[in-house]
Amino acid sequence: MKLALFASGNGSNVQAIVEAVKIGTLQAEIVGLVCDNPTAFVIERAQNAGIETFVLSPEQCANKQVWEEQVVTFLQEKGTELVVLAGFMRIVGPTLLEAFPQRITNIHPSLLPNFPGKSGIQDAFDAKVSKTGVTIHWVDAGVDTGPIICQETLNIDPNWTLEQLETRIHAIEHRLYPETLQQIIETFNKGVDS
Numbered sequence: 001m002k003l004a005l006f007a008s009g010n011g012s013n014v015q016a017i018v019e020a021v022k023i024g025t026l027q028a029e030i031v032g033l034v035c036d037n038p039t040a041f042v043i044e045r046a047q048n049a050g051i052e053t054f055v056l057s058p059e060q061c062a063n064k065q066v067w068e069e070q071v072v073t074f075l076q077e078k079g080t081e082l083v084v085l086a087g088f089m090r091i092v093g094p095t096l097l098e099a100f101p102q103r104i105t106n107i108h109p110s111l112l113p114n115f116p117g118k119s120g121i122q123d124a125f126d127a128k129v130s131k132t133g134v135t136i137h138w139v140d141a142g143v144d145t146g147p148i149i150c151q152e153t154l155n156i157d158p159n160w161t162l163e164q165l166e167t168r169i170h171a172i173e174h175r176l177y178p179e180t181l182q183q184i185i186e187t188f189n190k191g192v193d194s
């Protein structure tokens with residue numbers, strides 16, 4: 001299956017997916033990285049891995065729809081079958097959603113529907129909850145609202161600092177996203193075979 005990855009910043013989840021493809025635990029082809037932030041470190045990670053990058057911020061376009069149209073053109077040229085948001089910090093609009101219906105996944109660092117939005121780890125930490133976790137879900141027009149594919153819970157030790165919580169959440173993400181993508185691909189393949 002041909003995957004396109006989307007990211008906006010550091011790209012540690014992109015790196016984890018790239019490595020899973022390299023060692024064969026994720027049986028997919030990464031056809032490109034879409035990045036909306038020209039200064040993001042993830043661009044360097046993708047280039048080092050030999051992945052083609054499409055780097056353009058919506059602010060460089062007349063409006064977000066124009067940006068999405070350009071992104072969709074790139075994705076279609078590359079034969080993209082699944083769009084994988086991995087640290088992509090924008091809301092997906094109708095142009096992209098309609099081009100890839102039920103074909104866009106996202107990872108979020110909380111147990112949705114709790115703590116949606118940009119700072120899921122910090123918000124759970126500040127709320128002093130005893131459990132948080134990671135959610136992988138299908139993307140719809142809302143903010144972190146689409147159907148949940150899987151979740152993993154993390155019990156929070158009240159002595160942890162925010163940094164310690166972040167480290168543990170990211171460790172779960174880096175294992176769970178490649179595993180879940182492999183399961184999604186296997187499910188799609190079964191549907192095609194039967």
Ligand code: GRF
Nearest residue numbers: 010011012013087107108109
């Ligand atoms: C991750 O925690 C992801 O769940 C969230 O943004 C963060 C991105 O981290 N959506 P990275 O860029 O993959 O290192």
